Structures are given as C-alpha cells and as structure tokens.
Amino acid sequence: MSRAAIIDxxxxxxxxxxxxxxxxxxxxxxxxxxxxxxxxxxxxVGLNLVLGYGxxxxxxHAAFFGIGGxxxxxxxxxxxxxxxxxxxxFTMQGSNEMLAIWPMAMLLAGLAALAIGALSLRTSGVYFxxxxxxxxxxxxYFAISWPAYGGEDGLSFYVRNTFPGLNTFDPIQFFxxxxxxxxxxxxxxxxxxxxxxxxxxxxxxxxxxRAVAVGIRPFGIRLTAFVISGxxxxxxxxxxxxxxxxxxxxxLSWHMSGEIMVFVILGGIGRLAGPLAGAxxxxxxxxxxxxxxxxxxxxxxLLLLVIVLFAPGGIVGMLNGGRGR
Amino acid sequence: MSGPILEVEGLQKSFGALKATxxxxxxxxxxxxxxxxxxxxxxxxxxxxxxxGEIAADAGRIRFEGQAIDxxxxxxxxxxxxxxxxxxxxxxxxxxxxxxxxxxxxxxxGESFRFLRPALADPALIEPAAFHLAHAGLAGRExxxxxxxxxxxxxxxxxxxxxxxxxxxxxxxxxxxGMGADGARDLTALLSDLRAEAPILLVEHDxxxxxxxxxxxxVLVYGRVIATGSVAEIRAxxxxxxxxxxxxx
Numbered sequence: 001m002s003r004a005a006i007i008d009x010x011x012x013x014x015x016x017x018x019x020x021x022x023x024x025x026x027x028x029x030x031x032x033x034x035x036x037x038x039x040x041x042x043x044x045v046g047l048n049l050v051l052g053y054g055x056x057x058x059x060x061h062a063a064f065f066g067i068g069g070x071x072x073x074x075x076x077x078x079x080x081x082x083x084x085x086x087x088x089x090f091t092m093q094g095s096n097e098m099l100a101i102w103p104m105a106m107l108l109a110g111l112a113a114l115a116i117g118a119l120s121l122r123t124s125g126v127y128f129x130x131x132x133x134x135x136x137x138x139x140x141y142f143a144i145s146w147p148a149y150g151g152e153d154g155l156s157f158y159v160r161n162t163f164p165g166l167n168t169f170d171p172i173q174f175f176x177x178x179x180x181x182x183x184x185x186x187x188x189x190x191x192x193x194x195x196x197x198x199x200x201x202x203x204x205x206x207x208x209x210r211a212v213a214v215g216i217r218p219f220g221i222r223l224t225a226f227v228i229s230g231x232x233x234x235x236x237x238x239x240x241x242x243x244x245x246x247x248x249x250x251x252l253s254w255h256m257s258g259e260i261m262v263f264v265i266l267g268g269i270g271r272l273a274g275p276l277a278g279a280x281x282x283x284x285x286x287x288x289x290x291x292x293x294x295x296x297x298x299x300x301x302l303l304l305l306v307i308v309l310f311a312p313g314g315i316v317g318m319l320n321g322g323r324g325r
Numbered sequence: 326m327s328g329p330i331l332e333v334e335g336l337q338k339s340f341g342a343l344k345a346t347x348x349x350x351x352x353x354x355x356x357x358x359x360x361x362x363x364x365x366x367x368x369x370x371x372x373x374x375x376x377x378g379e380i381a382a383d384a385g386r387i388r389f390e391g392q393a394i395d396x397x398x399x400x401x402x403x404x405x406x407x408x409x410x411x412x413x414x415x416x417x418x419x420x421x422x423x424x425x426x427x428x429x430x431x432x433x434x435g436e437s438f439r440f441l442r443p444a445l446a447d448p449a450l451i452e453p454a455a456f457h458l459a460h461a462g463l464a465g466r467e468x469x470x471x472x473x474x475x476x477x478x479x480x481x482x483x484x485x486x487x488x489x490x491x492x493x494x495x496x497x498x499x500x501x502x503g504m505g506a507d508g509a510r511d512l513t514a515l516l517s518d519l520r521a522e523a524p525i526l527l528v529e530h531d532x533x534x535x536x537x538x539x540x541x542x543x544v545l546v547y548g549r550v551i552a553t554g555s556v557a558e559i560r561a562x563x564x565x566x567x568x569x570x571x572x573x574x
Contacts (some may be wrong), residue, residue, distance in 0.1 A: 196444040200437040203428050205419045210415040213377070214490060215404035215433030221437065 001255055002173060007319045008273035012186065015280065016179065023172050027035040031171040032243070037276075038178045039239045044263035044275025045185045046232030051261070052270030053193055054225045055205030060116065060132030061260045063139050064253030065229040067112055068105040068237025073247035074149055075101050076157040096161045098168070098177070101238055109234020110227050112139075117226035121219060133254055143223040154248025163244050168242070178239055182276070183231050192228070201225050233260070262300070268314030277315040328391065329354045329522055330494045336375055336385030338368075338548075345371040345515040347548035348380070353494055358516070358525045360535045363545035368410060369528045370544065374497050375507035376526070377409050380404045390493060404435055406493030406523070410483040410500055414467075418472035422463055423484055423559065425471050429489035454489060461485035463514060476509040484515065494529055503535055512539055532570075536560075544569060 001009075003174050008218045015034060020146025022030035050056040078085045095101060117288040120131040149155045160168045168174050192198050203219035211218050241247045250256065259282070267278025285303070289296035313319050329352035332456055338346040345368040353359050361369055375378045376387060378399035387394050394402055401410070416425050427450040431437060434449075444450060458467060460482045466474065469484060488494055500516065501509045513534045520527060527548075529535050535542065536556050543553040544565050552562045557564055 038326050045336065126331050191441045191443075194443040194445060195441055195446075196437050196439040196450075199424070199428055199431060199444045204418070206417045206419065207415050209379075209411070210417060210428075210486075211432070212379070212399045212410050213411070213415070214429040214486065215400045216428075216432045217398070217400045224438070307436075313444055 004272070004316075004320055007289045008186070008190075008271075011273045011276050011280070011316070012150070012183065015276065019172065019179075024207055031175050033283055033287060035171065035175045036240075037045060038175070038182045038232045039196040039236050039243060040260070040263055040279035040282065040284070042178070042182045042185050042239070043233045043236035043260050043278040044093040044267070044279055045182070045189050046052055046229045046234075046236065047260050048187060048264050048270065048275050048277045049192065049229040049232070050222070050225050051264055052274065053198065053205065054201050054222055055123070056222060056226065057261075058120075058132045058226070058229075059129045059254065059261065060120075060134075060136035061233050061255035062252050062254065063116065063132075063136035064109040064111060064233040065138060065237035065240070065256055065260065066136075066143065066247075067109045067249045068234035068239075069241035069247040070143065070149065070155075071105040071234075071239075072101050072161065072241035073157055075104065076159070076161055076241075077149070077155060080157060080159070080311045081198055096159065096233055097239075098161045098163045098242070101161055102235055105234050105238035106231040109237070110231040112234075113230025114223070117223045117230075121222050121226065129303055133257065136257055137254060138253070140249050143252050150248070152249060154250070155158050156247055157248045158245055159243075160245055174243070178243075180241065181235065185235075186272060186276070188232075193272070197221070197224070200254050241308050251271070262304060266304065268316035271314065271316035271320075274314055274316045277319075281315060330431065331376070331526065332386075332388040333372075333376065333387075334386045336372070337383045338371060338375055339383055344548045346375060349385070349545075349548070349550055351523045351543050351553065352548060353526050355524055356520055357540040357551070358527055358538045360527045360529060360539035360542045361545060362529065362532070362535055362542060362569065366547040367545040369545055370498060371494050371548075372552055373526075373528060376496060377407060385437060394536065400432075403490060404433060406491055407496065408487035408490035408492035408494070408523075409496040410487050412496060412502055414479040414483055414497040416471040416479060416486075419470060420472060421468050421470055422458060422478075422485075423451070423454050423467035425482060426458050426485050426489050427451060429486040430436075430454050430457075432550060434488045436534075457485045457488040458482075460488055462511070476503055477505075477512075481511065481515075482509075484512075488514050490555070492523045494523050495519065495527075497525055498528045499530060500527070501531045503527060509534060533552075 019031050019034045047061045050058055075095045081299040084093050086089050094317050116135045124130055160291045162168055163177055166173045188285055200221045206220050208218050263275045263278035263282055266281055268274035285300055289299055307314055331353040334350050336349040337345050363369055373383050389405060430450050430453045461482050461484045501512055511532055517538055539556055542556055542559040543550050545569050551558060551566050
C-alpha cells in the first residue's frame with residue numbers, strides 16, 4: 001500500500017472510530033456531527049472528481065446538492081400526504097424509501113449536470129466558474145419562488161425516510177448508511193481516477209492540446225466527469241435532506257457551492273480522501289470555534305488562505321509530507 | 326501504395342488582413358521526408374495546425390489516404406493516423422514518460438470511456454508504450470516524470486508519442502528546436518529511420534538537418550509555397566536564395 005493509500009484509509013478509519021467512541025460514550029450529537037461531515041465529504045468527493053482531477057472549477061455544485069435534497073424532500077412529502085407527485089404523462093407516487101429516492105436523486109442531478117455541463121464546458125477559466133455559478137443561482141431563485149414546496153421557507157418532512165431492515169432514526173444506523181455510501185463513493189472515485197477514463201481526464205487538464213493530438217476529445221471526457229460528479233453530489237444532497245428532515249433553497253445557494261469547494265481545498269485538491277479530511281476539519285472548526293464566536297468563518301478564511309499559500313496539497317498533502325499524489 | 330498519403334490543395338487561412346496560408350498546395354508521398362522551411366512568420370505552424378485540424382481553413386481541401394478529411398475534427402484526424410509533434414513540447418508533466426506514451430496508445434485505440442479497470446496496469450497499454458519509448462531512445466527512462474526529463478529527452482518523448490499513434494503520416498513541428506549539436510545529430514538519425522514507418526512532413530529551422538534528411542523541400546514565404554523540389558533544386562533556386570537561404574547557402 002502506498003503512503004497516500006494508507007492516509008486515505010486512516011482518515012476513513014478515524015471517522016468510524018470517532019463514531020464508535022461516541023456511541024460507546026452515549027453521545028448521539030457527536031454521531032450526528034460525524035454523519036454531517038461524512039455527507040459533506042461525499043458531496044466533496046463528487047466535486048473533487050472535476051475540480052481535483054479534471055481541473056474544472058465548478059462554482060455551481062450546490063445545484064446538484066440541492067436537487068438531490070429536493071428530490072428526497074418532495075418524494076417524502078408526497079409519500080406523507082398521499083398525493084401523487086405527477087399525474088402526467090404517468091402517475092408517479094411519492095416515496096419514503098431511500099432505495100427509491102437515491103436513484104431518482106442521482107438521475108435528476110445527473111440530468112442537470114448534463115445540461116449545465118454541456119453549456120458551461122464550452123467556456124473555460126473564469127467564464128466556466130461564472131456560468132456554473134449562474135446556473136446554480138437560477139435554480140436557487142426558482143426554488144425560492146416555487147410556493148408548492150415551501151418556497152423560501154423550505155420543506156420539512158418530519159419523518160426520516162426508511163431503509164429496509166434498519167431503523168434510520170437511530171443515529172448510528174443512519175451513520176452506517178452514510179458511511180457505506182461514502183466508502184463506495186471514495187472507491188468509485190479511486191477506480192475512475194486510475195482507469196483509462198481517469199488518465200484521459202487528467203491529461204485533458206494538464207495538456208489539453210496533447211489530449212487532442214492523441215485522439216482524445218476533452219469535451220466528452222469532461223462532460224462525462226461532470227455528470228458523474230453531479231450524481232455523487234446529488235446523492236449527498238438526498239442524504240443531507242434526510243439528516244435534517246428538511247430542505248430549503250439554502251442547499252442550492254452559492255454559499256453551499258463555496259462550502260463544498262472549501263472541503264476540497266482544505267482537505268487537498270485532487271487527493272482521494274481530501275474531501276473527507278476537509279469536511280471533517282470544517283465541521284470540527286464550526287463546532288469548536290462556532291461556540292467561541294459567530295464570526296468563526298473569518299478564522300476559517302484565514303486558515304484557507306494559509307493552506308492555499310503554504311500547503312496547496314491541503315491536509316492530506318501535509319500528512320503525506322508534501323509528496324506527490 | 327503509389328498515390329500520396331496526404332494531399333493539401335488550395336488551402337487558405339487569413340487572420341484579419343493577414344494571409345497566413347495563401348493557396349498552399351503540397352503533398353506527402355509514401356516513404357519520404359518532405360521538409361517545410363521558411364522564415365519566421367511564414368505560416369509554417371499555421372499550415373501544420375490546418376492539417377491537424379486544430380484550426381479551420383477558410384478554403385481548400387485536405388485529403389488523407391484518398392479520403393477528404395475537411396469535416397473531421399483534430400482528435401478524429403489523429404485517430405486516422407495523422408500523428409503530430411509540437412514545437413514546444415506538450416506533455417503531461419506529472420505523468421511518467423511511460424504514462425505519456427500509454428496515453429497516446431490509449432488515444433489511438435479510441436477506448437477512453439473505460440471507468441473501472443486500472444489503466445496503469447494494463448499490458449495492452451504498457452507493452453506498446455515501452456516498445457515505442459525504446460524505439461525513440463528512451464529505454465530506462467520509463468519511470469521518470471515528464472517534467473523531470475531533459476529537454477532532449479522531452480523531444481524524444483514527443484516522437485515516441487507520435488509513434489504510438491500507429492501513424493500513417495507524421496507532422497513534426499520543429500522536432501530539433503532547442504537541441505544542441507550532438508542531440509540534433511542523434512535525432513536526425515532517428516528521424517531518418519522513421520520515414521520507413523510513415524512519411525514525414527517536417528517543419529524545421531535546422532538547415533543541416535533539413536538538407537541531410539529531406540527527400541523534397543517546400544519553401545513557404547508569406548504563406549505561399551514559392552518553390553518545391555529536391556534539396557539540390559532548392560539550394561540552386563534563385564528566388565529561395567534571395568528570400569530565405571541568403572547567399573551563404
């Protein structure tokens with residue numbers, strides 16, 4: 001096992017260990033914090049695929065996070081009320097089953113990523129950042145002005161969605177679901193990065209002219225990565241809605257896009273477990289410093305500045321002694 | 326195989342008022358090295374980019390192995406076997422030399438949409454890549470990151486990547502750029518052998534190399550081909566002497 005792989009496994013093991021200790025100590029709040037960190041990490045795993053390996057600075061991943069969240073919220077609220085979600089072209093009922101919600105959340109987030117990516121990937125650099133931001137903000141304002149699902153106030157659904165054989169209300173059981181999905185997300189991400197597709201994606205970032213010269217079309221590669229990325233972040237959004245039993249336009253706002261980006265940068269851009277380290281550190285700081293001052297994010301900003309200037313490999317890069325990926 | 330591999334006919338490209346490529350007609354025949362020379366700004370690189378498809382021509386036709394390729398994009402032309410090298414090395418810096426060539430093998434195969442199997446352990450990529458690296462004189466340098474290679478080694482890596490494209494024709498844009506005398510001599514020998522693999526359209530400033538290698542030479546001045554012929558014919562051409570070679574040639 002390489003040192004990088006040991007660090008990745010160690011970070012994941014730390015997350016599990018924290019939760020087991022919290023369980024033994026009877027601290028469900030800590031488990032909920034860890035669950036939140038794991039969900040944010042999964043959202044970051046999605047973004048890291050395009051930002052870290054594809055070099056595409058998407059400032060609109062809140063769109064996919066929010067879509068995943070609203071799919072969970074809308075299906076759950078319809079399951080509660082008994083009203084069908086749609087009656088045309090076919091009748092579609094709500095659902096409170098995670099196994100039905102997740103694929104739907106990933107499908108819709110993926111379709112949104114396909115549309116947004118197809119348009120935004122025609123630009124690059126700062127234009128790409130702005131176009132992805134603009135699409136996410138469009139969805140944000142749409143959600144605010146759509147009264148059917150709570151508009152600005154958001155949508156509560158009171159009862160956490162169900163998973164066969166588990167009690168999702170039990171913090172540790174819900175955490176287990178999230179941890180397995182995070183593990184799968186990390187595994188998928190590791191496989192993709194090492195695959196032929198990953199090779200092409202990294203080449204398209206570092207030397208796009210070369211990619212074309214060897215017969216690889218960067219657009220198709222990037223769009224595919226963008227869709228996979230959106231689907232992973234969408235799944236995280238559905239889990240986040242379930243964690244809070246609430247979705248609101250906040251999940252779609254640019255603050256959220258920025259936060260997901262912070263997880264990736266703090267943890268280490270293009271490092272497999274970077275988003276996990278970043279989201280964990282973020283939650284930790286929010287919890288520790290948030291108690292001291294409501295302006296804790298000023299300190300977070302300072303920390304980010306230090307990371308970007310002195311440790312561009314983020315937390316994982318520092319653990320790896322500044323060595324390569 | 327008797328007809329030309331590559332035929333360029335009446336190619337035109339303007340940037341604003343500047344005619345970078347002006348009615349260029351030339352061809353590349355099997356087994357030959359066809360050198361393209363001319364002063365800076367004559368439009369040599371523009372012509373290469375038009376042929377590779379990186380930029381679109383305003384008018385004219387390009388045929389490759391008898392097929393019109395005007396509507397084929399750059400990646401598609403590369404996959405057809407039109408292999409190019411860059412004037413300024415374009416390598417993936419954090420890939421090793423071997424990985425760079427593996428990328429070229431993968432690109433030529435057209436199979437980049439595979440997501441789960443590890444590419445770096447795939448013998449279908451490693452074996453041909455190692456072979457082409459050795460052919461270009463880089464045996465033993467497989468595991469070195471491209472960014473850590475010397476300038477001369479990077480020029481060779483460019484050649485290895487072109488070889489890995491299963492080329493039907495090479496477009497080499499100043500492969501000797503920045504090489505010392507020894508390096509240039511070694512590379513000249515390599516290029517001379519390369520024409521047996523596929524014919525070469527060679528853009529080069531190093532006149533010693535051009536005169537040693539070329540079967541035919543075309544001279545480009547202000548976007549126009551002012552002469553095409555054997556090395557002896559070009560050296561004797563009064564217009565070429567006046568406009569480019571100068572009296573010392």
